[in-house]
Amino acid sequence: MPSEGRCWETLQALRSSDKGRLCYYRDWLLRGEDVLEECMSLPKLSSYSGWVVEHVLPHMQENQPLSETLPSSASASALDQPSFVPKSPDTSSTFSPASPATPDGTKGKDESQHTESMVLQSSRGTKVEGCIRMYELAHRMKGAEGLRQWQEEQDRKVRALSEMASEQLKRFDEWKELKQHKEYQDLREVMEKSSREALGHQEKLKAEHRHRAKILNLKLREAEQQRVKQAELERLRKEEGQVRLRALYALQEEMLQLSQQLDASEQHKGLLKVDLAAFQTRGNQLCSLISGIIRASSESGYPTAESQAEAERALQEMRDLLVNLGQEITRACEDKRRQDEEEAQVKLQEAQMQQGPEAHKEPPATSQGPGGKQNEDLQVKVQDITMQWYQQLQDASMQCMLTFEGLTNSKDSQAKKIKMDLQKAATIPVSQISTIAGSKLKEIFDKIHSLLSGKPVQSGGRSVSVTLNPQGLDFVQYKLAEKFVKQGEEEVASHHEAAFPIAVVASGIWELHPRVGDLILAHLHKKCPYSVPFYPTFKEGMALEDYQRMLGYQVKDSKVEQQDNFLKRMSGMIRLYAAIIQLRWPYGNRQEIHPHGLNHGWRWLAQILNMEPLSDVTATLLFDFLEVCGNALMKQYQVQFWKMLILIKEDYFPRIEAITSSGQMGSFIRLKQFLEKCLQHKDIPVPKGFLTSSFWRS
Numbered sequence: 001m002p003s004e005g006r007c008w009e010t011l012q013a014l015r016s017s018d019k020g021r022l023c024y025y026r027d028w029l030l031r032g033e034d035v036l037e038e039c040m041s042l043p044k045l046s047s048y049s050g051w052v053v054e055h056v057l058p059h060m061q062e063n064q065p066l067s068e069t070l071p072s073s074a075s076a077s078a079l080d081q082p083s084f085v086p087k088s089p090d091t092s093s094t095f096s097p098a099s100p101a102t103p104d105g106t107k108g109k110d111e112s113q114h115t116e117s118m119v120l121q122s123s124r125g126t127k128v129e130g131c132i133r134m135y136e137l138a139h140r141m142k143g144a145e146g147l148r149q150w151q152e153e154q155d156r157k158v159r160a161l162s163e164m165a166s167e168q169l170k171r172f173d174e175w176k177e178l179k180q181h182k183e184y185q186d187l188r189e190v191m192e193k194s195s196r197e198a199l200g201h202q203e204k205l206k207a208e209h210r211h212r213a214k215i216l217n218l219k220l221r222e223a224e225q226q227r228v229k230q231a232e233l234e235r236l237r238k239e240e241g242q243v244r245l246r247a248l249y250a251l252q253e254e255m256l257q258l259s260q261q262l263d264a265s266e267q268h269k270g271l272l273k274v275d276l277a278a279f280q281t282r283g284n285q286l287c288s289l290i291s292g293i294i295r296a297s298s299e300s301g302y303p304t305a306e307s308q309a310e311a312e313r314a315l316q317e318m319r320d321l322l323v324n325l326g327q328e329i330t331r332a333c334e335d336k337r338r339q340d341e342e343e344a345q346v347k348l349q350e351a352q353m354q355q356g357p358e359a360h361k362e363p364p365a366t367s368q369g370p371g372g373k374q375n376e377d378l379q380v381k382v383q384d385i386t387m388q389w390y391q392q393l394q395d396a397s398m399q400c401m402l403t404f405e406g407l408t409n410s411k412d413s414q415a416k417k418i419k420m421d422l423q424k425a426a427t428i429p430v431s432q433i434s435t436i437a438g439s440k441l442k443e444i445f446d447k448i449h450s451l452l453s454g455k456p457v458q459s460g461g462r463s464v465s466v467t468l469n470p471q472g473l474d475f476v477q478y479k480l481a482e483k484f485v486k487q488g489e490e491e492v493a494s495h496h497e498a499a500f501p502i503a504v505v506a507s508g509i510w511e512l513h514p515r516v517g518d519l520i521l522a523h524l525h526k527k528c529p530y531s532v533p534f535y536p537t538f539k540e541g542m543a544l545e546d547y548q549r550m551l552g553y554q555v556k557d558s559k560v561e562q563q564d565n566f567l568k569r570m571s572g573m574i575r576l577y578a579a580i581i582q583l584r585w586p587y588g589n590r591q592e593i594h595p596h597g598l599n600h601g602w603r604w605l606a607q608i609l610n611m612e613p614l615s616d617v618t619a620t621l622l623f624d625f626l627e628v629c630g631n632a633l634m635k636q637y638q639v640q641f642w643k644m645l646i647l648i649k650e651d652y653f654p655r656i657e658a659i660t661s662s663g664q665m666g667s668f669i670r671l672k673q674f675l676e677k678c679l680q681h682k683d684i685p686v687p688k689g690f691l692t693s694s695f696w697r698s
Contacts, residue, residue: 218558225543232541241302245294248303251311252290258318259283262325279325286314286321305399386607390525390532397522400478400515404471418468419475425451425459426476427483433502434491442587445505451476452513480509481519485527485573493572497689499579499628504691506576508585510595517595520580528552528573530621533608567616567667571624578629586696598636601629609648613656619667622648623674630684642682649675 014020262283290311297303303311407419429444451457452473456465466472484506492499510517524531529552536550545555552570554561581601584594605625608618633641653672660668678684 228541229543229546238302244303244305244308245297247308248290248294248297248311251315252287252294255287255290255315255318258315258322259287261322279321282321283318286318289314305395383607386532387534390534393518393522393525396515396518397478397526400474400519404475404478407469407471407475415469418472421459421462421464422466422469422472422476423479425457425464426480428459430480430483430487430502430505433487433505434498441501441505445508445585445587448480448505448509449512452480452509452516477513477516478519481516482523484520485523485576488524488573488576489527489569490572492576493568496575496628499572499575500583500687500689500691503576503579504583504585507580507583507594507596508588510580511585511588511592514595521596524573524577528570530570530608530617531574531577531604533604533611535611535614563616567620570617571620574621574624575628578625582629582632583691598629598632601625601633602637605633605644609644609652613652613659615659615661616664616667619656619660619671623667623671626671626678626684627674628687630678631686634684642679645675645679649679 262280293303293307293311293314297307407415410416410419426448429447433441433444447457451464451466454465454467454473456463458464466476469475484502487502488499492502506517506520510520525534529536529550536547538547545558545560548555548560553566554569578601581594581596581598584590608622613619637644649672653668656668656671
């Protein structure tokens with residue numbers, strides 16, 4: 001087509017143009033580093049410079065007038081035209097310094113001459129070459145200036161970076177030094193803490209060691225004391241056994257003597273109206289009984305308290321038997337004497353009738369006036385008979401406790417349940433006693449009396465009776481007595497008015513069940529020996545804690561209770577005792593005497609005044625006793641009681657004051673003021689909380 005032919009012609013013309021003959025490298029990006037290197041390298045002369053200097057410049061000097069005639073504008077325009085751009089050797093070989101087409105020097109010379117002629121013929125190439133030199137020079141100068149500025153900029157950057165790196169290095173060194181210092185401080189603190197912990201642990205170990213050593217010493221001391229105590233108990237048991245054995249031998253000897261006296265009564269056999277053989281048979285049985293007891297005791301080692309008691313009962317029965325026999329003999333002799341007198345009187349009357357009446361004179365009977373009183377001095381210790389009574393009560397309490405030992409130590413669950421039920425049934429009603437109405441107090445009394453009588457009672461929703469276990473009655477009696485005394489020790493000590501309702505129930509139970517009363521006294525004497533009165537003495541070899549317990553103090557973990565608490569407990573128990581001896585159960589038998597009445601209170605007061613007073617204790621107990629029981633003693637003994645109060649004021653007060661320190665004068669002053677007030681008004685007031693008739697009607 002004509003249009004297609006014109007397109008190809010256009011393309012061919014463009015390809016033949018100067019721009020079309022330019023070479024374009026499409027892979028110049030792959031040579032990026034070389035390109036950058038060429039840009040950054042210093043400017044240098046091209047490969048044509050030498051040839052231009054050798055061949056072109058001389059001709060230019062020769063043709064200088066021609067070149068000078070060229071206008072400057074033309075050169076400048078020539079520089080701007082693209083036709084002055086030098087051609088590459090590939091496109092034009094006109095300016096090639098060494099053409100490969102010159103095989104020898106001749107041919108090269110011809111070509112050189114041909115070239116020179118071409119240069120001479122055209123000054124345009126010379127101008128181009130000059131422009132190139134000028135451009136290269138300007139470009140080189142511009143590149144040198146840019147390079148210098150770039151180097152200066154790089155130097156500034158290097159210096160700035162160097163300074164920044166130096167500062168950062170300093171900061172890094174400072175941070176590193178700070179970190180090392182901190183690590184050193186932390187390590188030092190850890191070491192100090194570890195040292196302190198080690199010292200604390202060491203001190204703790206030392207304290208534990210001392211504590212364990214102390215505990216070990218205490219255990220060793222306790223073991224030694226226990227061993228000594230066991231040895232002492234064994235010695236006492238042996239001594240008691242020997243004493244009991246000697247007592248059995250003495251009882252046997254007395255029994256044999258009584259048996260001989262019984263045999264000696266054969267001479268009165270004709271006078272007796274009873275069968276003497278029955279007395280002799282029973283006497284022989286009692287002698288055989290004591291012999292059997294002694295024989296059994298010898299086989300088992302030492303006689304027990306039961307054996308001694310049984311032997312004493314046998315001896316007492318023998319004595320009663322002999323007394324009864326003596327009474328029979330006395331009665332028979334009296335009858336015989338009366339019969340003889342009657343017979344003599346009959347004979348005398350017969351003789352008088354035969355001889356006549358005679359006057360008879362009887363010699364007057366001589367009378368002997370009463371002898372004078374013998375004044376006795378005050379005693380300084382308790383009487384032996386009182387100590388015997390005290391020991392008998394303690395033995396009875398110990399015997400009762402041994403009786404139900406099988407129940408308390410039983411591993412059987414049923415036995416344990418029975419024990420707990422019986423203990424609750426015995427102690428809970430006593431705990432409920434207070435200043436309540438009389439009807440409520442009677443219910444409590446009836447419940448306790450029914451329990452002791454073997455009747456079933458309700459406790460904790462279950463029926464309980466002492467008949468559930470053979471040892472139940474002994475256990476209940478012991479726990480009941482213990483609870484009564486504990487109520488005095490705790491409840492009465494805090495509330496003095498509670499002494500009277502507790503005491504009236506205890507007195508009524510004592511009257512119906514005498515063994516409970518003996519156990520009450522035994523517990524009371526053990527916890528408060530001043531109620532005997534009895535001042536225990538310190539014996540050689542006795543532990544101090546044991547002696548303090550004998551005095552009534554509570555000792556726990558080798559620590560003795562405070563004096564105020566001790567006096568408070570003693571006061572409560574003495575107040576309970578003083579209330580018991582003056583009160584009786586109002587629904588009991590009034591014809592029977594009090595099982596432990598005011599005569600025992602008079603005995604206690606007399607005996608404690610015959611003993612040396614104790615600092616702070618005697619004054620406290622005297623005040624409590626007189627405040628509770630003084631009114632009843634005044635009504636009972638009247639003048640004798642006032643004489644005793646005067647004796648206390650005039651004789652006993654100085655003795656108490658002499659041993660009382662200034663810090664313990666409170667109890668003494670209280671007793672003194674109470675006594676002086678009573679003597680001044682000649683009356684002792686009724687104690688606060690005393691049970692009146694209106695109480696029982698409520």
